[in-house]
Amino acid sequence: MKKLLLLFILTLVMAFVVACNSESSSDDTTKDTKEENTTDTEDSEEDTEAAEEDVTLRVAWWGGGQERHDRTLQVIEMYEEQNPHVTIEAEYSGFDGYFDKLNTQLAAGNAPDVIQFGGNLNDFVLRDVILPLDDYAGNELDTSLHSQSMLDSATFDGKLYGVTLGTTAWGVLVNKTAIEEAGVTMPSKEWTWEDFKEITPQITENMDGMYGTSDFNEDGFGVFLAQRDKYTYLDGKIGFGAEDVKDWFNLWKELRESGGAAIPEVQVSASQTPEQSLIVQRDVAIESIASNQLGAYAGATEDEFELYPYPYNAETGKNGISLRPSQYFAAYKDTPHPEEAAKFMDFFVNNTEATEILGNDRGAPVNSEVRQNLIDQASELDEKVYSYIDLVSETSDAPYIPNLPGYNENTQLFTETAQIIYYDQKTVEEAAEDYFEELLSNIEKYASEAE
Numbered sequence: 001m002k003k004l005l006l007l008f009i010l011t012l013v014m015a016f017v018v019a020c021n022s023e024s025s026s027d028d029t030t031k032d033t034k035e036e037n038t039t040d041t042e043d044s045e046e047d048t049e050a051a052e053e054d055v056t057l058r059v060a061w062w063g064g065g066q067e068r069h070d071r072t073l074q075v076i077e078m079y080e081e082q083n084p085h086v087t088i089e090a091e092y093s094g095f096d097g098y099f100d101k102l103n104t105q106l107a108a109g110n111a112p113d114v115i116q117f118g119g120n121l122n123d124f125v126l127r128d129v130i131l132p133l134d135d136y137a138g139n140e141l142d143t144s145l146h147s148q149s150m151l152d153s154a155t156f157d158g159k160l161y162g163v164t165l166g167t168t169a170w171g172v173l174v175n176k177t178a179i180e181e182a183g184v185t186m187p188s189k190e191w192t193w194e195d196f197k198e199i200t201p202q203i204t205e206n207m208d209g210m211y212g213t214s215d216f217n218e219d220g221f222g223v224f225l226a227q228r229d230k231y232t233y234l235d236g237k238i239g240f241g242a243e244d245v246k247d248w249f250n251l252w253k254e255l256r257e258s259g260g261a262a263i264p265e266v267q268v269s270a271s272q273t274p275e276q277s278l279i280v281q282r283d284v285a286i287e288s289i290a291s292n293q294l295g296a297y298a299g300a301t302e303d304e305f306e307l308y309p310y311p312y313n314a315e316t317g318k319n320g321i322s323l324r325p326s327q328y329f330a331a332y333k334d335t336p337h338p339e340e341a342a343k344f345m346d347f348f349v350n351n352t353e354a355t356e357i358l359g360n361d362r363g364a365p366v367n368s369e370v371r372q373n374l375i376d377q378a379s380e381l382d383e384k385v386y387s388y389i390d391l392v393s394e395t396s397d398a399p400y401i402p403n404l405p406g407y408n409e410n411t412q413l414f415t416e417t418a419q420i421i422y423y424d425q426k427t428v429e430e431a432a433e434d435y436f437e438e439l440l441s442n443i444e445k446y447a448s449e450a451e
Contacts, residue, residue, distance in 0.1 A: 052085040055340050060091040061116035061327075062098040065274040065296035068361050075354045079347050086340060095272040099408055106332075113335040114344060117162065117328045120407035124330070125156045126446070131331040132159040136342035142350055150366045153325045153400060162328030163345045166363020168292040169321050169392045170223055172216075172310055177303035178285040182206035189308055189391070193251070196311040200260030203285045211262035213286035214270060214278045215252045218414040220288050220310070224248055226320030226398040227313035233404050233443060245432040249421055253428055264422035275300045291388050292326050292363040295381055307388045309395065322398040323389065326363035360385050404439075405446035413438055 059076065063069045069092050076088045091112055093101070099120075105111040106129050117124060124130050137143050137160060143151060147167065154162035179186055182203045187195055200212025216223075222232055224244075231239035255261035262284050270278050274296040279287040282303075289297060291307060298305050309319045329348060331341040347354055355370045360382055365371040375386055404410045417435040420426050426434070 054085050054087070055337050056087045056089060057114060057337060057340055057344060058089045058091055058112035059114040059344070060098075060102065060112040062093055062095045063273075064293050064361065065300065067296050067299060071358050071361055074357050075348060078354060078357070079344060082347075083343075086344075088344070109334065111332040111334075113332055113337055113341045114329055115332060116165070117330055118407075119325070119403035121154060121162050121328050121330060122156060122402055123405060123407050123446070125161050126405070129333050130161045131333045131335060131338055131341075132161060133163070133331070133342060134160050136339065140339050140342035141346045145350075145368045145370075146366045147368070149323070149400065150325050153402070154328055154330075162330040163349055164325040164328055164366045165349065166292055166326040166360065167323055167366060167389065168290045168326040168363035169323050169389060170219055170310065171289060171291050171321070171388060172308040173279055173287050173289045173294070173297060174306045174308050175279055175282075175285045175303050176306050178207060178210060178282065179203060182210075182285070186306070187308070191308070191311050192314045193311045194314060197255065197258065197260060200255060200286065201258045204259045207285070210282055211266065211284045212260040213255065214262050214284045214288075215255075215267055215418065216288040216310075218411055221245075221248050221414070222401060223310050223320040223398075224251075226322065226401075227310075227316055227318045228320075229316065229318075231399075231401045234401055236447065238440065238443065242433050242436040245436055246428055249418070249428045249432055252418075253421060264419070267422065268419065279305075290326060290363075291385055291392075292360055294385050294388075295359070295361060298381055307384055309388075309391065318398070319396055320398050321392050321396045322400045323392060324400045364389050404443065406442045410439060410442055413442070 061068075061072060063072075072092070073090060076090060080086060080088060102111065102115065106127075111129070121130070133141060141163065143160075143163075146164065150164035150167060151160065154160055154164055174186070176186060179199075183206055184199060184202050187199055191199075196213075203210065203212040224247075225231055225240050228244065230244065233239065252261055256263065261267075262278065266278065266283050269283075274280060274293060277287060277297065277300075278284045280297060280300045288310075294305065294307055309321055312319050329345045331338060331345070335341050348358075349355070349365065350367050350370065352370060352373060355365055355367070355374065356377075360374065364386060365374060374382070378386060413435060417431050420431045421428055425431075
């Protein structure tokens with residue numbers, strides 16, 4: 001009996017020892033597995049970090065007021081948060097001097113990685129300083145939902161060079177508050193140049209220190225030509241003559257003489273920024289702007305503004321306005337980070353949260369889903385912009401015409417011609433003839449450089 005009891009106790013002891021050894025072995029195995037998994041995770045994170053080396057991108061743009069700068073900086077901050085390996089250096093300013101600085105940077109081989117352009121993108125493509133984006137489209141850069149017409153506007157010799165930041169159209173900003181103060185009836189949106197010539201002197205006469213309108217600039221001349229079924233320059237051909245230039249400058253000379261347009265001293269003081277513009281400063285009641293700038297102008301004053309189409313040409317029945325790209329983002333040809341530049345551009349135009357911040361400050365988005373998202377949550381002011389774009393789509397068949405070759409030089413030439421006429425240094429006929437001849441010379445120069 002004692003032997004049986006001893007045998008039973010020994011059996012229990014052996015079972016206990018085996019169980020302890022098994023648990024210890026299991027713990028060691030689990031510990032080893034955890035250590036291996038931790039090591040694998042650390043290695044994986046190190047590999048990811050190694051694959052995403054720190055990158056610094058320089059991004060340059062000009063602003064349509066402080067609001068554009070603030071919105072763009074918010075999007076940049078969001079992008080950096082989602083891409084911690086990327087640091088973005090923002091280089092922004094007003095329009096004045098922007099391209100002078102860029103040309104200096106390009107000459108020194110030190111241009112920003114991502115650069116904002118306007119309708120002068122073609123000039124810089126011809127200079128061979130812009131990176132073709134075809135290798136990145138469909139990969140880092142998704143353009144599948146972008147308007148084809150806006151893609152076409154950034155395509156030269158079959159290659160895509162820019163991402164359109166928005167669709168816009170030229171329009172006439174009318175200070176409704178000031179016009180009502182002047183006791184003048186607001187015009188119909190089907191107004192003509194004859195109506196314009198009648199209304200503007202009345203505003204000047206009835207408002208102390210305020211003129212009816214400022215002169216419309218070179219872009220206005222393009223609309224004026226389209227009303228006549230003409231154009232500035234397309235496919236290597238100029239589409240107007242010196243007589244058209246004379247008619248345009250005579251229109252504004254007559255308006256100044258009638259009191260409808262501001263005097264030269266006021267005109268030359270005009271600023272490119274909405275906050276300091278003639279209409280916001282109440283120097284004039286009417287001014288030409290791009291539709292996407294409505295928010296910036298309206299936000300700089302307590303006056304109520306309305307966006308109108310250009311006065312119609314009574315003979316042709318056309319307002320001459322076309323839908324056009326507002327600006328582009330493009331990459332510097334020698335950027336050391338082309339993939340990252342393409343990814344940033346993709347984020348800027350395709351990311352829902354980013355585009356909600358940007359709104360339509362640079363125009364109606366070219367991505368159809370993004371655009372619909374903004375329309376669904378549009379404010380009253382935003383709805384005015386979208387309604388204006390719809391109005392242009394319904395009332396005009398004017399095609400988009402790219403800027404003249406040698407955009408900066410020719411824009412300066414147009415401005416100087418206007419000022420020569422302001423101060424009676426030449427007659428309208430003489431100044432217009434001289435402008436046309438020099439313009440042809442400039443176009444020939446830039447066209448030959450492109451070849």
